[in-house]
Amino acid sequence: MMRILVGTEKGAYLLTESGSDWQVDGPMFPGWKVTAFGQTSGGARVAATGSNWFGVGVHHSENLLDWKPSDSPPTWPEGSDRKMEQIWTFHNEGDQLLAGVAQAGLFSSDDGGMSWVPVTSLNEHRTRDQWTPGAGGLCAHRILSGNGSMWVGISAVGVFRSDDKGVTWLPKNDGIPSVDTAEGGERPEVGYCVHGLAHDPDEPDHLWRQDHQGVFRSTDGGDTWERIEDGLPAGFGFVMWRHPGTGRLLTIPLESSENRVPVDGMLSAYASDDNGSSWRVAGSGWSDAPQFTGVLRRAFDGDGNGGFCFGTSGGKLWLTRDIGDTWHELNASFPRIAAVSIVT
């Protein structure tokens, strides 16, 4: 029985498979944006809420329906020049729960998300005075780890890697065009707008990246990147995901930075079975009707067993159970979907 948590502009919803249909519970957190989901090392689910005026929140649940707020969500220290605008992502690293936030940086919790401390080694990086926001804000939105290394994606700053458990961080963006440097100009150390990031857990130095400037891969932990867009209708988009068993990659191209909808309104995921060397429409089931909508970077999730789900900015959910061979749209509509989590 599949369950899906859906975080939207107006609350969260829990979808529970019920025969051939879905039971919808919610809205949970009415009046709040729900921006990220995660899981503690103890197994509790966490959800991040946000508001245009009341700040952010972190909530815990054992049953996905009853949520208890943390009294101390991530907060920038008094006197900081940064404001806590949104929690973008959670990531488990051993017993630590990490949160990527806007205005960017990283926070860490040793008590399952009840209290948080800033990760100053990254947050106060020597390049910090050069960090600038993208259209979605200045946000740390993706965290990956493996083989003792950790990667954090920050828009519009770039990918950082730490090889010493977060003590030091290095920008890893060689091969990526920067967002605002003229061709032939000197490459800045930061200023790269990563949108999505995936890796191979067995070979974590193999990375794939949906960037503002295109789709890229690295086989050296991010030291160098090469463009991989053969077969894609556009290089722009937000999603990059990898199925751990087959290595299949999935992304959802959007026309351009200026026009963030599928090319010609033909919404579909694209798949690669050769590590990104070539891409094709992922399977069948896509609508022939125009779908001028977007898919945001946290609105895609996989269950590790061939199930993938994504939500659109138009409030629709798409699901596959066979690693993207067949897709169908769920018969429900929601507010703008910011986050999706398949609960296994």
Add this chain to the structure above:
Amino acid sequence: MSVTVRIPRVLSQAVTSGVRHQAEGENLAEVLENLFSREPGLENHLLDEDGRIRPHVLIFVDAARADLDTPVGPTSEIQVLQAVSGG
């Protein structure tokens, strides 16, 4: 001196019970500090990182917009307004 503090329903997820609370203090800052001692989850939603009332959050004492220094009397009522936007 205990006064009534009403919070908007949207903030009820941050407190242990309801939208009507009692708290003590001689001015708004003291009342909020007393309230936060029992409802710590509320502080982050009303005050910013520097301990100021968040921008766009309006708090009224006896129907007049207040700041943290506003005096609170024995019969005062404090209302945190629900912020709204379109769409």
